[in-house]
Amino acid sequence: MKPEEIKNMQPNTEDNRTGEYTESNDRLTFMNNEENLMKKLEQHGYREQFKVQKDRLVSLTTGKKYKSADVKAVNFYRFEGISDPDDMSILYAIETCDGAMGTLTDAYGRYSDEDTGTFMKQVEIEKKLHGMNG
16 A cells, blocks of 8 residues: 555544453464463364384374374464563474374474474474364
């Protein structure tokens, strides 16, 4: 938009919003921090916790190990620290070839774990478009 167009804009007289809200007006409030999102993912079956160790994804729940070809990241989420923007993390929603579902967390940026980053570059990332509204 050109500056003169902005200057000549008229207010929307049909806007009926009051500006007063008793609750959040978006459906994604569970994504406002990593803890809320992890709880929501757990409600959708992503209950296992994973870590990367020696080129394998390891379930902290069962101890089972997976090669990158046996793992799919169905979604990922990035978070920035509340008090320090450099305190960033990435949370992956993981599904394995045998049906295990869980999460993998890594720092993002200069504090990231090199092994996790290398492993995840080999993992197929296929974002599911299903919502988590329920």
